[in-house]
Amino acid sequence: MSDPRQRxxxxxxxxxVLVVLWESLVTAFNIQQFLLPxxxxxxxxxxxVAALDASVSEEGEDISLENRFFTVLPxxxxxxxxxxxxxxxxxxxxxxxxxxxxxxxSNLTPILAASWFTLKEAxxxxxxxxxxxxxxxxxxxxxxxxREALLPFAIAANSMPIIAFAPIMxxxxxIDNPFSKMAIVTIMIFFPIMINTVRGLVSVDxxxxxxxxxxxxxxxxxxVKLRIPNALPxxxxxxxxxxxxxMIGAIVGEYFGGPRIAxxxxxxxxxxxxxxASAWAAILVACLIGIGIYLVILLAEGLALPWHPTFRA
Amino acid sequence: xxxxxxxxxxxxxxxxxxxxxxxxxxxEIDLRIEQNEFISLIGPSGCGKSTLLRxxxxxxxxxxxxxxxxxxxxRQARLDQDYGIVFQAATLYDWRxxxxxxxxxxxxxxxxxxxxxxxxxxxxxxxxxxxFAGHYxxxxxxxxxxxxxxxxxxxxxxxxxxxDEPFGALDEMTRERLNLELLNIWRKTDTTVLFVTHSxxxxxxxxxxxxxMSARPGRITADIAIDLPQPRNxxxxxxxxxxxxxxxxxxxxxxxEAGEEPERKPG
Ligand SMILES: Nc1ncnc2c1ncn2[C@@H]1O[C@H](COP(=O)(O)OP(=O)(O)OP(=O)(O)O)[C@@H](O)[C@H]1O
Ligand SMILES: [Mg+2]
Numbered sequence: 001m002s003d004p005r006q007r008x009x010x011x012x013x014x015x016x017v018l019v020v021l022w023e024s025l026v027t028a029f030n031i032q033q034f035l036l037p038x039x040x041x042x043x044x045x046x047x048x049v050a051a052l053d054a055s056v057s058e059e060g061e062d063i064s065l066e067n068r069f070f071t072v073l074p075x076x077x078x079x080x081x082x083x084x085x086x087x088x089x090x091x092x093x094x095x096x097x098x099x100x101x102x103x104x105x106s107n108l109t110p111i112l113a114a115s116w117f118t119l120k121e122a123x124x125x126x127x128x129x130x131x132x133x134x135x136x137x138x139x140x141x142x143x144x145x146x147r148e149a150l151l152p153f154a155i156a157a158n159s160m161p162i163i164a165f166a167p168i169m170x171x172x173x174x175i176d177n178p179f180s181k182m183a184i185v186t187i188m189i190f191f192p193i194m195i196n197t198v199r200g201l202v203s204v205d206x207x208x209x210x211x212x213x214x215x216x217x218x219x220x221x222x223x224v225k226l227r228i229p230n231a232l233p234x235x236x237x238x239x240x241x242x243x244x245x246x247m248i249g250a251i252v253g254e255y256f257g258g259p260r261i262a263x264x265x266x267x268x269x270x271x272x273x274x275x276x277a278s279a280w281a282a283i284l285v286a287c288l289i290g291i292g293i294y295l296v297i298l299l300a301e302g303l304a305l306p307w308h309p310t311f312r313a
Numbered sequence: 314x315x316x317x318x319x320x321x322x323x324x325x326x327x328x329x330x331x332x333x334x335x336x337x338x339x340x341e342i343d344l345r346i347e348q349n350e351f352i353s354l355i356g357p358s359g360c361g362k363s364t365l366l367r368x369x370x371x372x373x374x375x376x377x378x379x380x381x382x383x384x385x386x387x388r389q390a391r392l393d394q395d396y397g398i399v400f401q402a403a404t405l406y407d408w409r410x411x412x413x414x415x416x417x418x419x420x421x422x423x424x425x426x427x428x429x430x431x432x433x434x435x436x437x438x439x440x441x442x443x444x445f446a447g448h449y450x451x452x453x454x455x456x457x458x459x460x461x462x463x464x465x466x467x468x469x470x471x472x473x474x475x476x477d478e479p480f481g482a483l484d485e486m487t488r489e490r491l492n493l494e495l496l497n498i499w500r501k502t503d504t505t506v507l508f509v510t511h512s513x514x515x516x517x518x519x520x521x522x523x524x525x526m527s528a529r530p531g532r533i534t535a536d537i538a539i540d541l542p543q544p545r546n547x548x549x550x551x552x553x554x555x556x557x558x559x560x561x562x563x564x565x566x567x568x569x570e571a572g573e574e575p576e577r578k579p580g
Contacts, residue, residue: 207404210372215421216392225417229408307408307449 037277044069045107045281118263122246125185133193141201158191185249196238200231243293319346324378340530353516361531396473397466403458405450412446436464527569535565
C-alpha cells in the first residue's frame with residue numbers, strides 16, 4: 001500500500017462501487033425519494049449534464065432539465081435554446097458524435113452561498129476556541145495549582161453534549177447573529193484543544209527538562225524552547241478533532257434557528273418542503289467542507305512538524 | 314595555583330527521607346577534583362554514580378554536606394553555566410536539526426549570531442558531523458546522536474564536563490573511536506571531566522584517576538591514580554601497566570561489591 005497511486009485508487013474504486021450500488025438499488029426497489037434519493041438526483045442539484053443526441057426527437061416546446069443529473073436533448077434544438085445552453089455551460093465538449101454540456105445545478109448557488117456563510121461561522125468559532133484553548137492551556141501548564149483545579153472540569157466538560165446549549169446561545173446572542181453559532185463552536189472546540197495542549201505542554205521528558213535546568217534556563221525560555229514545540233503534535237490532534245466539531249456545531253446550531261442564508265436553515269427548510277434531494281445535496285457539500293478543513297489541518301501539520309514521525313518519509 | 318574545581322565534603326543523599334521506602338543513595342562522599350583531571354566513576358548499578366553527578370550539577374540538592382564548584386556553590390556554578398552535561402541518553406530535541414541542537418545552549422546564553430554559527434560549525438567538525446548539520450535526530454544512528462550531545466555540551470566551552478555513561482549504549486568499535494575523540498577534545502581544551510562508566514577498560518583508558526564506589530549506600534571505596542603515559546592511543550591498550558591497572562580496578566570493584574567493610578580513606 002506504499003504506492004501513493006494505489007492508496008488513491010483503492011478508496012476511489014470502493015466509492016464508485018458504493019454509489020453505483022446505491023443508485024441501482026434505489027431504482028430497483030423503487031424506494032421513495034423522501035426516504036433515500038438517488039445519488040444522481042442529489043448530484044443534479046449541484047451539477048447537471050446535458051447531451052445533444054440526433055436520434056432523439058423533439059418532445060415539444062417545454063424542454064426542462066429540472067434537477068436531473070443527466071438529460072438527453074434532441075440535437076435540433078432551437079437556436080435560442082442552443083445559445084442559452086452555450087451561455088450557461090461550465091464546460092462543453094464533443095464525445096462520440098454528441099455534444100455535451102456541463103451546467104451548474106439549480107441549487108448550486110444557494111447551497112454554496114449558505115455553505116460560505118456557515119463556513120465563516122465555523123472558522124470564526126474555531127479561531128476563537130483555539131486561541132482561548134491554547135491560552136488557558138499555557139496558563140494551566142504554568143501554574144500547577146490552576147491545572148489541578150481546572151483539568152477535572154475540562155475533562156468532564158469535554159464529554160458533555162455541549163451542542164445542547166445551542167438554543168441558549170441563540171437566545172443570548174440573537175438567532176440571526178452569526179456570533180451565536182460562533183459561540184457554540186468556540187465552546188465545543190475549546191475543550192479538546194485545551195486538554196490536548198496541556199497534555200503536550202506537561203508531558204515533557206524529565207531529562208529534557210534537566211538539560212534546560214543545567215543551562216539555567218528561565219521558565220519562559222523552557223516554555224518557548226521546550227514545552228511549546230513538545231506540545232505541537234498533540235495540539236494538532238486536538239485541531240483535527242476541533243475541525244470536525246466546528247462544522248457540526250455551526251450547522252446544528254442553525255437547526256435551532258438562524259438567517260435564511262445559513263446551511264443548517266437551508267437543510268431544515270428543504271426537508272420541510274419535501275425537497276430531500278436538495279437537502280441531501282447541501283449535506284454532501286457540508287461533508288466535503290468538513291473533509292476540506294481536515295485536509296488543510298493535515299497540510300499545516302506537515303509544514304509545522306517536518307521532524308515528526310508521521311512525516312518520516 | 315587555582316583551588317580544586319570540584320569539592321564534595323561529607324555529602325549524603327537520602328531520597329524520600331523518613332518514608333518507609335527511603336533510599337540512602339550517597340553516604341559520606343568526600344571528593345576533590347583538580348583542574349584538568351579526567352575522573353572516572355565506577356561502581357555497581359544503583360550505587361549512586363548518577364546521583365553524585367547530579368549533585369555536582371545541582372540537579373538534586375544533597376541531604377547534607379557541601380558541594381563547591383569552582384570555589385562557589387553548586388547552584389551558583391549552574392547559574393554561571395560552569396559545566397556541560399551529557400546524559401546516558403542523547404536527549405536531543407526532536408524538532409531541532411543537528412546544528413540547532415548544538416546551538417541550544419548558545420541561544421540560551423545569548424551568544425551573537427556569528428559566534429553561534431562559527432561555534433556550531435567548529436563543534437560539528439570536532440565530532441565529524443558537518444555533513445549532517447541539517448538532519449533531524451531520528452535520521453541519525455545512536456552513536457551520531459551521542460556525538461551531537463557531546464558537541465552541544467562542549468559548544469559553550471564549559472570548564473567542567475559531566476558525562477553519565479555517554480557511550481553506554483554503543484558498540485565496542487564506536488565506543489573506542491569516541492573515547493579517542495573525547496581524549497582529543499580534553500587535551501585541546503582546559504576541561505575537567507567527571508565521567509561515569511560501567512566499563513573498567515574505558516575507565517582505565519581515559520582517566521587520570523578512577524573512583525570506585527560501593528553498592529548502596531554509595532561510598533567511595535577506592536581512588537586509583539592511572540599513571541599511564543599521555544597521550545593515550547591504541548598502544549596504550551597493549552601496555553603492561555594498562556592490564557595491571559585494570560586488575561587493580563577490577564579487584565577494588567569486587568571488594569566493594571562483595572559488601573565488605575570498605576577502607577575509609579583509601580590511597
Ligand atoms: N529522584 C530519585 N528519587 C528517589 N530515588 C532515587 C532518585 N534518583 C535515584 N534514586 C535512587 O538512588 C539510587 C542510586 O541511583 P543512581 O541513579 O545514582 O545509581 P547509578 O549508580 O547511576 O546506577 P546505574 O549504574 O544503574 O545508572 C538508586 O537506588 C535509585 O533508585
Ligand atoms: Mg546512572
